[in-house]
Amino acid sequence: MKYKRVLLKLSGEFMSGNGFGIQPEATKALAQEVAKAHQLGVQVAIVVGGGNFWRGARQGVGMDRASADYIGMLATIMNALALQDALEFIGVPTRVQTALTIQQVAEPYIRRRAIRHLEKGRVVIFGGGTGNPFVTTDTAAALRGLEMNVDAVLMAKNKVDGVYNDDPRKNPEAKKFDILTYHQALVQGLQVMDATAMALCQEQNMPIVVFDMFTEGNLEKIIKGERVGTLVHS
Template structure:
């Protein structure tokens, strides 16, 4: 696996929720921040993060009966809350961090400006993107791909919990599921593998952006990825 200088890490909002499965657990968020910060030690990797909002709200599930755009905007606000909580934990862990929001809210986050985000990365700050991409009807998978392409990231790291890559079927339901070490974007689409939503994977395919699907909480995985070692499933052109 090649070494990547600038990476975008996609996190699920549920990673912040802890055992409760809802909201933000300060202890769980602190552990996540320490894991990320420790993995960066001694590395030259420039790290950007997109975090979801599923620990607060999922438009399709929670917004039944609502205007779909409104439901999506509520979810986007949830991602900003998560970004702020992760920033606080990251800085407590000693890692300089900036939150940038696609939805302007100057009192709590910087507005997303592409060149400013890149400058933060060059200065060694972790940049957390909140607010989705500022428009409804797009998932944070698509936001991850879009932001990665905008800032010149060389890979999207899709973090999972207790799933160490891409399988031909759900490994939690099928003990005989087979793991793929490598795939092409076209194979992901052709085999209907649940890696990203269709818009995100198509954008990655069109632009030749690699994706790595891996278990974030397997000890040492993130650090190994930052060192260019093979972890999880690599998807590339």
């Protein structure tokens, strides 16, 4: 097994079937892929976005930026609870920890407790981003990955199997990269994660794997060390 502990970054759209809100079938399919990885014995932490409910850049136009970002954090918590439910329905023990305190439905984020959950074989889902406005869930994924001492941050994409020099859905001539350095990704402006998150990973030499989550078995293959998607490292 190449990776013993990973941080999986998911966008909210995975749970909506590319629509709005939460679609049970899409969420179940996502949970099944996570469950397969969990069954290998790998420790899985997850950061989930909230774009299926709220996109501050579009819906928050004219609003105070901090207020719009807090709404987005609440959206990620809704997704975290829904994913927890889907995982536990198929027998995967799961805990949700949130950067915003909502103790009636989730634990507050406590680093040592989260690590202990992972050590006990529980999937840990982090909701609420970092708890700070002006910070993306990409940065939350990088930060939580570093705090959890994971072996890699896995950036899940929908129907895009890695990092390209252009959008492969619009340009059939787009070139896929199998391996990139952090510097190449930043200088070329490639869509790996936002610049702040990338800088965090680069500083701490945290490997990033960008892959297509909904190609069945991809998550398992990455954990076993098979070449899938694009690896970004030093």
